[in-house]
Each structure stands twice: as C-alpha cells, then as structure tokens.
Amino acid sequence: MDKIKLAVIFGGMSTEHDVSIVSGSSVIKNLNKEKYEIKPIYINKNGEWFLYTKNIEQIEILQIGEEPIELQEIKNPIEILKSVDVVFPVLHGLYGEDGTIQGLLELLKIPYVGCKVLGSALCMDKVYTKIILDKAGINQAKYVYIRKNKDKITYIDEQFNEKELQFDELCDIIIKKCGLPVFVKPSNSGSSVGISKAKNAEELKKAIEYASKFDSKILIEENINGRELECAVIGNDVVEASCIGEILPAEDFYSFDAKYNNSESKVIIPAEINPQISEEIRTIACKAFKSVDGKGLSRVDFFLEKGTNKIYINEINTMPGFTTISMYPQLWEKCGKSYSKLLEELIKISYNK
Numbered sequence: 001m002d003k004i005k006l007a008v009i010f011g012g013m014s015t016e017h018d019v020s021i022v023s024g025s026s027v028i029k030n031l032n033k034e035k036y037e038i039k040p041i042y043i044n045k046n047g048e049w050f051l052y053t054k055n056i057e058q059i060e061i062l063q064i065g066e067e068p069i070e071l072q073e074i075k076n077p078i079e080i081l082k083s084v085d086v087v088f089p090v091l092h093g094l095y096g097e098d099g100t101i102q103g104l105l106e107l108l109k110i111p112y113v114g115c116k117v118l119g120s121a122l123c124m125d126k127v128y129t130k131i132i133l134d135k136a137g138i139n140q141a142k143y144v145y146i147r148k149n150k151d152k153i154t155y156i157d158e159q160f161n162e163k164e165l166q167f168d169e170l171c172d173i174i175i176k177k178c179g180l181p182v183f184v185k186p187s188n189s190g191s192s193v194g195i196s197k198a199k200n201a202e203e204l205k206k207a208i209e210y211a212s213k214f215d216s217k218i219l220i221e222e223n224i225n226g227r228e229l230e231c232a233v234i235g236n237d238v239v240e241a242s243c244i245g246e247i248l249p250a251e252d253f254y255s256f257d258a259k260y261n262n263s264e265s266k267v268i269i270p271a272e273i274n275p276q277i278s279e280e281i282r283t284i285a286c287k288a289f290k291s292v293d294g295k296g297l298s299r300v301d302f303f304l305e306k307g308t309n310k311i312y313i314n315e316i317n318t319m320p321g322f323t324t325i326s327m328y329p330q331l332w333e334k335c336g337k338s339y340s341k342l343l344e345e346l347i348k349i350s351y352n353k
C-alpha cells in the first residue's frame with residue numbers, strides 16, 4: 001500500500017510558537033513512518049515557511065526554547081501543501097488554531113486534522129466562545145466584555161450596545177457583575193499569555209492595560225474558586241469523551257510559568273472526583289464541542305467549584321498541547337488509545353468532517 005503523504009506543520013506566528021515546536025516534534029516522532037510519508041513544515045515567528053530536512057527517523061522531541069535547525073526555505077507553500085494527501089496543523093494560537101490556516105486548506109481542498117474555520121475561529125476568541133456557550137445553556141463564569149484602543153475604553157453589553165466609559169464607571173460595572181478578584185484576559189490568547197488576576201481597582205487597571213497589549217478585545221471574568229478539570233474529545237458527528245484529568249497549578253493560577261516552567265505543577269489522571277460529576281463533565285464537554293461546531297478534536301477545560309461542586313466550563317482548545325506529556329494525549333492514553341493510535345485516528349477522521 002502506498003504511504004499517506006502527510007504534512008505536519010508546526011511553529012507558527014503566535015505567542016505559543018515554542019509550545020508548538022514541542023507539540024509538532026512529538027507528533028512527528030510518534031507517527032508510524034511505515035504508514036505515513038511525512039513532510040515536516042516549520043513556520044518561523046515571521047511567518048516564513050521551511051521544510052525541516054532532518055532525517056525523519058532521527059527527529060527527536062524538541063524542548064521548549066529549542067528551534068529546529070536543519071531548514072530549507074519553502075518558496076511556494078501552496079505548492080508543497082498541494083503535494084500532500086492530508087495536513088496535521090500542530091499550531092497553537094493565532095494563525096494556526098484560529099481558522100486562518102484552516103481557511104487556506106479549505107481553499108486548496110486538502111483534508112486536515114481538527115476543527116474547521118468556524119469552530120477554530122470561535123474557540124480562539126474567548127468572548128465569542130462565551131456567547132455561544134451561553135446560548136447552549138452551559139454554565140460559565142460571569143463576564144464583562146470591553147474593547148480598549150489607546151486610552152479609550154468601550155463597554156459592550158450583552159446586546160452588543162457600545163458605550164465609551166471612564167475607568168471608574170467600568171470598574172463599578174465589573175465589580176457589580178463579577179465581584180473581586182477577577183480574571184482579565186485578552187480575548188484572543190492562549191497559554192495564559194496576557195492574563196492576570198486582579199484583586200482591586202488598581203490591579204484591574206493594570207491588568208486591562210496588560211491584556212490590551214495582546215488584543216484590543218478584553219474579557220473580564222468572575223473568579224471561580226475551583227479545581228481545574230479537563231476532558232478530551234474526539235470525533236465529528238459522533239463525539240467521544242475521555243476520562244477527566246485534573247491540573248494542580250504550582251502557582252496562584254495556571255499561568256504561563258506554571259504551565260511550562262514550574263515542574264511543581266501536577267497533572268492527575270484520572271481526576272479523583274465523584275463518578276457522577278465525571279459523567280456530567282463528559283456530557284457537557286461533548287455538548288460544548290458540538291455547540292461551537294467542533295470537528296476532530298478539542299480539549300474542554302472546566303472548573304469544579306469548591307464547596308458547591310458546581311461545574312463551570314472555562315474554555316475549548318481546538319489544538320491543545322500535543323507533547324507526549326500533554327493532557328490531551330495523556331487522557332486518551334488512560335482510556336487505552338496510545339499516542340500513535342490517537343494520531344492515526346485523528347488523521348483518519350479528518351477526511352469526513
């Protein structure tokens with residue numbers, strides 16, 4: 001049987017470039033080389049495309065901060081994409097997980113792993129994800145949506161009416177709706193970049209300023225005092241949910257450092273929770289995935305509120321971390337799908353979505 005020609009794209013122009021290098025090299029290393037003829041494609045931070053020319057059998061998992069070195073410039077990315085049967089875009093964040101590369105691949109009529117344009121774009125944008133999840137009746141933290149351009153702050157209400165506000169007026173609205181502390185997030189972000197927790201008005205001002213460096217659209221959220229639980233889903237029309245994993249961040253919250261630089265952060269699979277809650281989370285994960293037009297895969301993240309055991313959805317990651325120790329593949333490993341089997345299944349279901 002002829003090998004399947006598969007392009008694995010990694011790196012990319014987002015703040016999650018480094019994470020994508022680890023994810024992408026893990027995918028390449030674990031793909032069955034008997035079955036797939038792999039074209040590893042690296043996109044640098046400037047958006048230039050390269051073929052990673054290292055002998056495929058010798059590609060090892062790159063570490064955070066490491067860059068692939070054996071590179072050959074790709075002058076015509078479209079030509080190389082057209083030469084393969086299927087693409088696995090292992091890209092996180094903007095220009096990868098947000099519908100842009102998905103749009104390019106749709107245009108070229110090349111099957112690819114993961115969500116399509118709409119699902120990718122929706123889940124990349126935290127505000128719009130919340131709007132759809134509200135519509136689906138899924139419980140989530142209360143929130144306020146604003147836009148910040150230079151010194152101008154615009155408050156956008158639930159009917160999308162816009163009003164320019166002074167910081168003090170905005171502060172009142174936020175505290176009334178969400179209390180304190182609050183989480184302040186750039187609407188388009190990932191790996192916790194640009195996110196901070198604000199305990200008072202002064203910190204809130206700084207947090208908004210900081211988030212606005214990454215996106216003019218900003219989401220401010222009620223703080224949920226809960227355990228962080230994650231569930232992996234796979235499928236298209238029929239969706240399967242994994243067991244539940246728990247994150248124990250080493251810091252006050254699961255910040256970029258807690259995620260990637262602090263070995264004290266722990267992952268527990270399966271999470272030690274009541275089976276009924278676990279079942280409920282799995283059901284919500286599938287519903288949430290469907291409600292954002294999810295295809296292929298996603299990792300759906302939750303909070304389980306301490307004291308009340310109330311379940312809150314936090315976000316949907318359409319291309320979650322994919323290193324061998326990342327939550328998504330590990331959750332499936334616990335359910336009996338090895339990393340390599342998981343890759344095969346994702347590629348297989350990418351043709352009919």
Ligand SMILES: Nc1ncnc2c1ncn2[C@@H]1O[C@H](COP(=O)(O)OP(=O)(O)O)[C@@H](O)[C@H]1O
Nearest residue numbers: 141183189190191192193221222223224253254
């Ligand atoms: N509303 C919230 N209540 C409590 N903790 C939160 C809340 N929102 C975010 N966090 C913390 O911040 C981390 C990053 O936020 P998240 O929305 O998941 O952003 P990212 O897409 O960058 O992962 C979460 O894993 C959690 O630790």
Ligand SMILES: [Mg+2]
Nearest residue numbers: 191192301315
């Ligand atoms: Mg997250």
